[in-house]
Amino acid sequence: MKHVLKLLSLLVVISALWIGLLQASIIPQSHTWLLPIYFIVSLGCYGLLMVGVGLMRFPTCPQEALLLQQDIAEAKDFLKQKGVDVGSD
Amino acid sequence: MDAEKNKYSIIVPTYNERLNIALIVYLIFKHLRDVDFEIIVVDDGSPDGTQEIVKQLQKLYGEDRILLRPRAKKLGLGTAYIHGLKHASGNFVVIMDADLSHHPKYLPSFIKKQLETGASIVTGTRYVTGGGVHGWNLMRKLTSRGANVLAQTLLWPGVSDLTGSFRLYKKSVLEDVISSCVSKGYVFQMEMIVRASRKGYHIEEVPITFVDRVFGSSKLGGSEIVEYLKGLIYLMVTT
Numbered sequence: 001m002k003h004v005l006k007l008l009s010l011l012v013v014i015s016a017l018w019i020g021l022l023q024a025s026i027i028p029q030s031h032t033w034l035l036p037i038y039f040i041v042s043l044g045c046y047g048l049l050m051v052g053v054g055l056m057r058f059p060t061c062p063q064e065a066l067l068l069q070q071d072i073a074e075a076k077d078f079l080k081q082k083g084v085d086v087g088s089d
Numbered sequence: 090m091d092a093e094k095n096k097y098s099i100i101v102p103t104y105n106e107r108l109n110i111a112l113i114v115y116l117i118f119k120h121l122r123d124v125d126f127e128i129i130v131v132d133d134g135s136p137d138g139t140q141e142i143v144k145q146l147q148k149l150y151g152e153d154r155i156l157l158r159p160r161a162k163k164l165g166l167g168t169a170y171i172h173g174l175k176h177a178s179g180n181f182v183v184i185m186d187a188d189l190s191h192h193p194k195y196l197p198s199f200i201k202k203q204l205e206t207g208a209s210i211v212t213g214t215r216y217v218t219g220g221g222v223h224g225w226n227l228m229r230k231l232t233s234r235g236a237n238v239l240a241q242t243l244l245w246p247g248v249s250d251l252t253g254s255f256r257l258y259k260k261s262v263l264e265d266v267i268s269s270c271v272s273k274g275y276v277f278q279m280e281m282i283v284r285a286s287r288k289g290y291h292i293e294e295v296p297i298t299f300v301d302r303v304f305g306s307s308k309l310g311g312s313e314i315v316e317y318l319k320g321l322i323y324l325m326v327t328t
Contacts, residue, residue, distance in 0.1 A: 002325075002326060002327065002328065003243075003244060003245070003287075003324070003325050003326075004325040007243075007325070047238055047239075047242065050238045051231070051234050051235050051238050054216075054234040054237070054238065055230055055231055055234050058216075058222070058230050058234065059215070059216065059217070059218060059220055059221035059222070060221050060222060060223060061220075061221035061298040061300075062223055064192075064221070064223050064300050065223045065224065065300050068189065068192065068300050071112075071116060071192075071194075072112055072189075074115075075111070075112040075115040075116060076112070078115060079111050079112075079115055079149075082149050083148075083149070084111050084142065084145045084146060084149060085111075085141075085142060085145060086108060086111055086112075087108075
């Protein structure tokens with residue numbers, strides 16, 4: 001099944017639940033009508049939260065740049081000795 | 090599977106990587122001492138003499154270890170992999186970039202992970218503990234993170250790093266997945282891993298560090314973002 005169909009079926013199920021709630025009147029109708037908006041806003045907030053948290057915890061590796069420079073120097077030395085042209089870029 | 094009988098074909102597409110290709114070959118040989126492998130350089134007619142350097146490297150390391158399989162001009166990444174695959178004699182294929190943003194020192198961890206888990210694909214991820222990125226400013230990190238959250242929400246891909254291109258595949262799996270992919274650029278990398286995930290292939294991840302050496306050039310303009318969104322929609326609808 002194509003992924004977009006999976007998402008649409010999920011949407012259909014959620015909508016059916018919402019319509020069910022509307023008809024069953026367990027929650028006052030005025031609240032029930034607003035549920036989709038609450039849902040979308042919560043989804044948006046969750047997304048923003050995930051982006052923010054991810055950004056704060058974004059793994060960085062400054063030491064890797066240094067290690068890379070060392071590796072490059074080592075490689076250049078070896079290759080120069082063996083006759084490979086490691087001149088400028 | 091008998092570990093001793095495994096051979097790894099490392100496909101490295103190049104375009105104007107005259108210096109980097111020599112460095113990366115040295116580093117691959119340094120980190121894969123007891124491994125049976127070959128490096129397949131797919132050069133797209135680089136005007137800077139990349140192929141000359143590869144020939145020098147062949148004299149040094151052997152033409153059976155370094156294969157030069159060039160093409161006449163820049164023809165795109167997907168076709169470069171397909172081209173390289175045709176010449177691959179290993180039962181595993183590694184794809185990696187030539188510009189040293191992918192460090193060969195992680196190759197043993199890819200191999201180890203595959204042997205431990207029997208996975209069909211091992212993909213490098215920059216976004217977990219143990220991995221990381223260097224050389225990205227805040228804006229770049231923000232777009233990367235935003236793009237990732239969007240992709241996770243819309244696609245449920247099963248991997249943490251969708252656009253990464255440092256991967257180890259079982260050769261038969263790569264052949265199967267690549268035949269059904271049509272995108273270009275980094276959307277191609279996304280399509281590969283999403284299609285593999287949909288087909289039910291066992292995918293594992295290893296942390297990698299990514300040192301972006303293309304300083305100052307922002308690869309993320311408005312058109313890139315549009316391409317990305319179009320790619321996401323395409324993948325939602327076709328996978």
